[in-house]
Amino acid sequence: MSLLDVQNLTVSHGGLALVNDISFTVERGQRLGIIGESGSGKTLTALAILGLLADNLSARGSITLDGRPLLGLDEESMCAVRGDNISMIFQEPMTALNPVMRIGRQVAEPLRLHRDLDTDAAMSLAVELLDSVGIEHPERRARSYPHELSGGQRQRAMIAMALACGPDLVIADEPTTALDVTVQAQVLSVLRDQVLAHHTALILITHDLPVVASMTDKVIVLRDGEIVDRGPTGTVFDGASSTYTAELVAAVPPMSRSSIAEAKPEGDAPAGTPLVEVRDVHRQYKLRRTSLFETRPVIKALDGVSVDIYPGETFGIVGESGSGKSTLARLIVGLDRPTSGEVHVDGIDVSAGHSLRPLRDVAQMVFQDPMGSLDPRMRVGEVIAEPLRSLGIAGDHPARVAGLLEAVSLPTDVVDRYPHEFSGGQRQRIAIARALAPGPRLLVADEPVSALDMSVQTVTLELLRELKEQFDLTMIFISHDLSVVHEICERVIVLEHGRIVERGAVGTVFGSPKEPYTRTLVEAIPRLDGSFLTPSSAAR
Amino acid sequence: MYVIRRIGVFLFSLILASMLVFGVMSILPGDPAIVILGTRATPEAVESLRQELGLDRPIPVQYADWFSDAIRGDLGESVFTGKAIAPQVVDRLKVTVPLAVFALTLTMLISFPLGVFAASRHRQAGDAVVSVVSQLGLAVPAFWAGLMLVTLFAVRLRWFPASGFPGWGESFFGSVEALILPAIALAIVQSAIITRYVRSAVLETLREEYIRTARSKGLTQSQALWRHGLRNASIPVLTILGLQFGALLAGTVVIESVFVLPGLGKMLLDGISRRDLPLVQGGAFVIVGIILLINLAVDLTYRLLDPRLRSH
Numbered sequence: 001m002s003l004l005d006v007q008n009l010t011v012s013h014g015g016l017a018l019v020n021d022i023s024f025t026v027e028r029g030q031r032l033g034i035i036g037e038s039g040s041g042k043t044l045t046a047l048a049i050l051g052l053l054a055d056n057l058s059a060r061g062s063i064t065l066d067g068r069p070l071l072g073l074d075e076e077s078m079c080a081v082r083g084d085n086i087s088m089i090f091q092e093p094m095t096a097l098n099p100v101m102r103i104g105r106q107v108a109e110p111l112r113l114h115r116d117l118d119t120d121a122a123m124s125l126a127v128e129l130l131d132s133v134g135i136e137h138p139e140r141r142a143r144s145y146p147h148e149l150s151g152g153q154r155q156r157a158m159i160a161m162a163l164a165c166g167p168d169l170v171i172a173d174e175p176t177t178a179l180d181v182t183v184q185a186q187v188l189s190v191l192r193d194q195v196l197a198h199h200t201a202l203i204l205i206t207h208d209l210p211v212v213a214s215m216t217d218k219v220i221v222l223r224d225g226e227i228v229d230r231g232p233t234g235t236v237f238d239g240a241s242s243t244y245t246a247e248l249v250a251a252v253p254p255m256s257r258s259s260i261a262e263a264k265p266e267g268d269a270p271a272g273t274p275l276v277e278v279r280d281v282h283r284q285y286k287l288r289r290t291s292l293f294e295t296r297p298v299i300k301a302l303d304g305v306s307v308d309i310y311p312g313e314t315f316g317i318v319g320e321s322g323s324g325k326s327t328l329a330r331l332i333v334g335l336d337r338p339t340s341g342e343v344h345v346d347g348i349d350v351s352a353g354h355s356l357r358p359l360r361d362v363a364q365m366v367f368q369d370p371m372g373s374l375d376p377r378m379r380v381g382e383v384i385a386e387p388l389r390s391l392g393i394a395g396d397h398p399a400r401v402a403g404l405l406e407a408v409s410l411p412t413d414v415v416d417r418y419p420h421e422f423s424g425g426q427r428q429r430i431a432i433a434r435a436l437a438p439g440p441r442l443l444v445a446d447e448p449v450s451a452l453d454m455s456v457q458t459v460t461l462e463l464l465r466e467l468k469e470q471f472d473l474t475m476i477f478i479s480h481d482l483s484v485v486h487e488i489c490e491r492v493i494v495l496e497h498g499r500i501v502e503r504g505a506v507g508t509v510f511g512s513p514k515e516p517y518t519r520t521l522v523e524a525i526p527r528l529d530g531s532f533l534t535p536s537s538a539a540r
Numbered sequence: 541m542y543v544i545r546r547i548g549v550f551l552f553s554l555i556l557a558s559m560l561v562f563g564v565m566s567i568l569p570g571d572p573a574i575v576i577l578g579t580r581a582t583p584e585a586v587e588s589l590r591q592e593l594g595l596d597r598p599i600p601v602q603y604a605d606w607f608s609d610a611i612r613g614d615l616g617e618s619v620f621t622g623k624a625i626a627p628q629v630v631d632r633l634k635v636t637v638p639l640a641v642f643a644l645t646l647t648m649l650i651s652f653p654l655g656v657f658a659a660s661r662h663r664q665a666g667d668a669v670v671s672v673v674s675q676l677g678l679a680v681p682a683f684w685a686g687l688m689l690v691t692l693f694a695v696r697l698r699w700f701p702a703s704g705f706p707g708w709g710e711s712f713f714g715s716v717e718a719l720i721l722p723a724i725a726l727a728i729v730q731s732a733i734i735t736r737y738v739r740s741a742v743l744e745t746l747r748e749e750y751i752r753t754a755r756s757k758g759l760t761q762s763q764a765l766w767r768h769g770l771r772n773a774s775i776p777v778l779t780i781l782g783l784q785f786g787a788l789l790a791g792t793v794v795i796e797s798v799f800v801l802p803g804l805g806k807m808l809l810d811g812i813s814r815r816d817l818p819l820v821q822g823g824a825f826v827i828v829g830i831i832l833l834i835n836l837a838v839d840l841t842y843r844l845l846d847p848r849l850r851s852h
Contacts (some may be wrong), residue, residue, distance in 0.1 A: 083756060
C-alpha cells in the first residue's frame with residue numbers, strides 16, 4: 001500500500017476545474033517532484049491533500065494516507081493529521097511565520113499540540129530541532145522573532161517546524177524560490193538530508209527543473225490542472241515524452257544544465273567612448289540612532305564602485321540581495337544620488353542632481369514586478385503613451401504606441417485594456433514598451449524576468465535581445481540569476497557588500513572565476529545533474 | 541532611545557497645544573472684565589480691572605505667565621467664583637476619568653467579542669446581524685441614548701439613579717451606580733465603531749499566510765485565530781482605540797449634562813456659558829493633555845505588541 005494515494009483528484013471553483021482528474025502515489029520515504037508553471041494547479045493539489053482549500057473551492061476524488069481516506073474526513077480528525085502525519089513548508093518564510101511570536105514557540109507548537117508536551121519539554125525539543133537544521137546558537141535563535149533572522153534561517157526554522165512531529169510526509173511548496181542562490185543550495189541540502197535521515201516522504205513543488213532534478217526520485221508535470229508527464233526523475237527530463245516537458249527542459253539555461261560551464265566566445269573588447277561612466281561611487285544610508293551617545297550607524301550600499309559601459313553592449317550586474325545592485329541601477333537612471341562619486345550617462349552628469357529631464361530621453365528602466373510597476377487604473381495605451389506626454393515628445397502618439405506594441409509582440413488592440421487583464425509575461429512586455437516609448441539609448445532592466453515562469457523567461461529574454469538590435473540599445477541587465485546573465489550579457493561585474501569583487505567577459509568570469517565569492521555563486525546555481533548541492537551525509 | 545524621542549514629541553505637542561488653547565481663548569469675544577463687572581460698569585472701572593487681571597499686557601507675555609503657572613499646577617482663579625481652578629479640575633477629573641475608563645472598558649468588552657464573532661462568521665447570518673446592529677449603534681446620538689436609558693432604567697424600572705453624583709467619599713457604590721447609565725450611553729456609539737474595526741482587522745489577519753501555516757500544524761481555525769491572529773489584529777485596532785478615546789472625552793461633555801454629573805465636561809460647558817475664560821482655558825488644557833498622554837501610551841504599547849518596531 002502506498003503512503004499517499006491520490007486518485008482522480010479534481011479541484012473546482014464553481015463549475016471550473018482548476019485541477020482536473022489527477023492521480024499519483026507517494027511511497028514511504030519517496031521524494032516526488034511536482035513541476036508546473038503558475039496556474040498549473042500544483043499548490044491547489046498540495047492544499048487539497050492537507051484539506052486547507054479555500055471555502056469557495058471544492059475537491060472530488062479520493063486521497064488516502066496509509067489507506068485512510070483524507071478527503072471528506074471530519075475537521076477534528078483532519079487537524080490531528082496536519083502537522084503530525086503530514087506537514088507543509090511554504091514559499092515565503094517571512095509571511096508564513098507569525099511576526100509577533102518567537103521562533104521557538106512557533107517550532108514547539110506542533111509538539112505541544114500533537115505530543116501533548118509541556119512548555120519546557122517542547123521548547124527544549126524545538127531548540128534541538130533548530131540545531132539539527134543548521135541554525136547556529138539555537139537557544140538564542142529560539143528567542144528571536146522572525147524579522148530578526150535572515151531569509152535562509154527563517155526557512156530552516158520552517159523546515160524544523162515541519163519536521164517537529166516526525167511526519168510521514170512533508171509537502172514543500174517552492175521552498176527556496178524567495179532565497180538567494182547560495183542560500184537556496186544550503187537550504188535544499190538541509191531539507192534533503194533531513195528527509196533522508198528520517199525516511200520521510202517528500203512532495204517538492206516547484207517551477208525550477210534543476211531543483212526537482214536534484215531532490216526527487218520521480219516527477220509529475222502539471223499543466224492547466226492536468227498531468228502531462230510522469231516518471232522517474234532522470235528519464236522524464238532525458239527523453240521527455242510530452243512536448244510541453246521538452247519545452248520546459250529546453251528553457252533551462254545552458255549554465256544550469258551541467259556543472260561544466262559551456263564555453264562562451266568572448267566578444268570584441270569594447271571600444272570608443274563609454275555611454276555610462278561610474279566613478280568611485282559611494283552610497284551610504286544612515287540608520288536611526290540607537291542610543292543618545294553613539295553615532296548613527298551607516299550602511300554602505302555601494303562602496304567605491306567604478307565601471308564603464310559602452311554603447312551597444314549588454315552589461316550584467318550580478319550579486320545577492322543586499323549587494324547593492326539595485327542601488328547602482330537607481331543611481332544610473334537618476335532615481336537616487338550618490339553620497340560621493342560621479343555618474344555620467346551620455347555626457348549628462350546624473351550625480352549632480354539638477355534637472356534630469358534630458359536623461360529621461362536617454363535612459364529608461366524596466367522593473368522586476370510588472371504588476372506593481374504598472375498603474376492598475378491606467379489603460380495600456382495610456383501607460384505606454386505617458387512618457388511621451390510627460391516628456392513633451394511631439395508626434396503621432398497613437399501610431400507610436402501601436403508601433404511599440406508590435407515591437408514587443410502584443411496585438412495593437414490591447415490599448416484599451418487594463419494591466420490586470422494580462423499575464424505576468426504580457427505585463428512585462430507592456431512595461432518594456434513603456435520604457436522604449438521615449439526612444440532611449442540605454443535600457444536598465446532590474447531583475448526583469450525573475451518574477452516570470454521559466455518558459456516565459458526564455459521568450460522575454462529573446463525579445464529583449466531582438467529589441468536591443470532593433471532599437472540599437474545599450475542594456476544593463478541586473479539579476480541574481482547567473483545563468484540568465486550568462487545567456488544574455490557580454491560583460492559582467494559581480495557585486496558583494498557594495499564592492500565589485502570581479503569583472504570581465506561573462507564566459508571568463510563564470511567559466512573560470514578567480515574570486516572565491518564568484519566561485520561560490522557559480523557553484524550554487526541549481527543544475528540538472530544536482531551537482532550544486534553539498535554531498536549528502538545520509539547518502540554516504 | 542525611541543521612548544525618549546517619543547516623550548520629547550509629547551512635551552513639544554503639549555506646549556503647542558497650550559499655545560493653541562490660549563490663543564483661541566484670547567481671540568474669542570467676551571472681555572472677562574466686562575463679564576465680572578456687568579455691562580453697566582464704567583469704562584474706567586473695566587480698565588482698572590483689566591490692569592488688575594493683567595489683560596492689558598501683550599498676549600505673548602500673558603501666555604508665558606499663564607503657562608509657567610500652569611505647568612506648576614496653578615491654573616489661576618475663576619473670574620466667576622474667584623476660586624482656584626486647579627483643585628476644581630482635580631475634583632472634576634474624579635468623575636470624568638472614571639466615566640471615560642468605564643465607557644472604554646465597556647466598549648472593549650462589547651466590541652472585541654462581537655467583532656471577532658462577526659469575522660469568524662464572515663458572510664454568514666451572524667456577521668450580517670452584527671453589521672446591522674453596529675449600523676444602528678452608529679446612528680444613535682449619545683445624548684439620545686442617554687435619555688432613553690434614563691426613561692427605561694431610571695424612570696420605569698428604577699434600577700439606577702436618573703441623575704446626580706453622590707461623590708466617592710460619600711458613597712462608593714452609589715457613585716459607581718451613578719456612572720453606569722452614562723457609561724453605557726457613551727459605549728453604545730463607541731462599540732459600534734470599534735466593532736467594525738475589530739471585524740475588518742480580524743478578517744484581514746485571517747487571510748495572512750501565517751494563519752495557513754498555523755492550520756498546517758494542526759490548529760483548528762479558531763485556535764489559529766486566538767493564538768496567532770488576535771495579537772496581530774489588535775495592532776491596527778489600537779490606533780483606532782487611541783483616536784476614539786478623544787471622541788469619548790468629547791462625548792462626556794454632553795453626557796455629563798444629560799446626567800447632571802459634576803465632571804470636567806459639565807464644568808467646561810458652565811464655564812463657557814458664564815464667559816469664565818480662565819476656567820475654560822484650564823479645563824481645555826487638561827483635556828488636551830490627557831489626550832496627548834493617551835496617544836503617548838498607545839505609541840508605547842505598539843512596541844509591546846509588535847516586536848518589529850522594537851528592533852530599529
